[in-house]
Amino acid sequence: SDLLDWETKGGVKNAAQQDALAARLTKERKIIESETAWAEIQRAHGELTKQIQAAAKISQIQTAKAEAERVKLSRGRTLTSQVIMAEQDAAEAELTLTKLKVAQRKLETQGRLFINLEEGT
Numbered sequence: 001s002d003l004l005d006w007e008t009k010g011g012v013k014n015a016a017q018q019d020a021l022a023a024r025l026t027k028e029r030k031i032i033e034s035e036t037a038w039a040e041i042q043r044a045h046g047e048l049t050k051q052i053q054a055a056a057k058i059s060q061i062q063t064a065k066a067e068a069e070r071v072k073l074s075r076g077r078t079l080t081s082q083v084i085m086a087e088q089d090a091a092e093a094e095l096t097l098t099k100l101k102v103a104q105r106k107l108e109t110q111g112r113l114f115i116n117l118e119e120g121t
Contacts, residue, residue: 034114041111048104055097062090 066086072078 038111038114041107041114045104045107045111048100048107052097052100052104055093055100059090059093059097062086062093066090 066083066089069078069083069086073080073083
């Protein structure tokens with residue numbers, strides 16, 4: 001009876017150690033996943049910043065080109081269709097820039113939620 005009692009206690013102790021180990025590994029995995037998710041948010045934000053800078057330059061160039069075409073048209077040196085195409089290009093460039101800024105704001109919101117969740121745990 002004493003031997004059986006000792007084996008039971010040993011089994012319970014071993015099971016408790018296994019549970020503690022599993023809980024620690026789960027916690028460590030969550031920390032690693034959380035750090036990876038945060039790193040991905042930061043990487044994506046940096047990439048969007050570069051894309052926004054490039055899109056802003058393109059938008060400025062297209063807007064200036066459209067303005068130049070309007071001036072040329074007022075002097076009778078271009079076709080209305082050229083002005084319309086230049087204005088369309090400028091509008092599309094502005095739309096691209098706006099979409100990139102929206103994507104970056106969404107990412108920043110995710111980052112804030114992420115930080116709030118991390119502080120809450």
